[in-house]
Amino acid sequence: MAETALLPVWALLVGLTLGSFVAAAAWRLPQGISLWGRSACPACGTQLGVRDLVPVLSWLMARGRCRHCGARVSPRYPFVELATGALWLGCLYLVPEPAEAFTLASLGTVLLLSSLIDLEHRYLPDGLTALAALLAAVPLALGLAGPLTALLGALLFGGLSWGLRAVVSWRVGREAMGLGDVKLMAMAGLWLGPGLLAPFLLLAGVGGLVFAAVRRLGGDTAPEVPFGPALVLSLMVLLLLQWGGAAPIPGAWPGG
Numbered sequence: 001m002a003e004t005a006l007l008p009v010w011a012l013l014v015g016l017t018l019g020s021f022v023a024a025a026a027w028r029l030p031q032g033i034s035l036w037g038r039s040a041c042p043a044c045g046t047q048l049g050v051r052d053l054v055p056v057l058s059w060l061m062a063r064g065r066c067r068h069c070g071a072r073v074s075p076r077y078p079f080v081e082l083a084t085g086a087l088w089l090g091c092l093y094l095v096p097e098p099a100e101a102f103t104l105a106s107l108g109t110v111l112l113l114s115s116l117i118d119l120e121h122r123y124l125p126d127g128l129t130a131l132a133a134l135l136a137a138v139p140l141a142l143g144l145a146g147p148l149t150a151l152l153g154a155l156l157f158g159g160l161s162w163g164l165r166a167v168v169s170w171r172v173g174r175e176a177m178g179l180g181d182v183k184l185m186a187m188a189g190l191w192l193g194p195g196l197l198a199p200f201l202l203l204a205g206v207g208g209l210v211f212a213a214v215r216r217l218g219g220d221t222a223p224e225v226p227f228g229p230a231l232v233l234s235l236m237v238l239l240l241l242q243w244g245g246a247a248p249i250p251g252a253w254p255g256g
């Protein structure tokens with residue numbers, strides 16, 4: 001069918017466009033700037049038009065500079081746009097059912113924004129975690145998950161990380177691990193159910209070590225390591241494996 005053949009093109013276009021929004025929001029949200037205002041060049045203040053806002057292409061055509069004043073535009077914009085485009089195309093490719101693929105891609109887009117803010121500003125916005133938790137209503141509606149499994153997962157993941165945070169904070173005598181991480185863990189449990197706790201922690205732990213090593217190589221010696229991106233990566237990998245049917249995971253949701 002023609003519509004099915006065009007799906008990857010749509011997925012890529014939606015992903016690239018949402019990527020523009022994510023890149024802008026990662027810059028605007030922490031500064032409290034409205035997400036809905038028109039984009040303007042931060043250097044010269046010129047409002048950007050359609051020609052300046054085509055994902056990836058505008059940046060390439062203007063060779064990474066503002067078309068009006070010549071100020072440098074960070075390569076993070078095309079990079080985040082490409083990453084979001086790849087996320088949408090990748091989900092469609094890995095998950096056979098388009099409705100499920102786009103649900104995962106939407107979740108990944110919200111969590112990519114969270115991760116970018118955590119990496120740069122060391123906090124996970126509650127609103128984004130809440131939005132990711134709300135999206136978990138979709139698998140419930142699609143019959144991919146039972147509400148009890150989801151609730152037990154959220155309680156187990158959230159309770160465990162809350163307890164861990166309390167113990168570690170008491171041991172080191174200062175607040176270890178942000179409350180944002182605890183909320184993110186509870187949200188992940190909602191999506192994964194209690195049976196996937198062990199593989200989730202394993203993947204997140206490995207991811208966290210790799211991130212920490214990369215940061216140290218990059219010369220970043222800040223004591224607080226943002227753990228959000230590792231949690232997000234672990235959640236997305238497990239969901240893609242589970243929903244993509246690539247690997248039946250023991251303890252996964254029945255029928256998932």
Ligand SMILES: [Zn+2]
Binds near residue numbers: 045066067
């Ligand atoms: Zn400018």
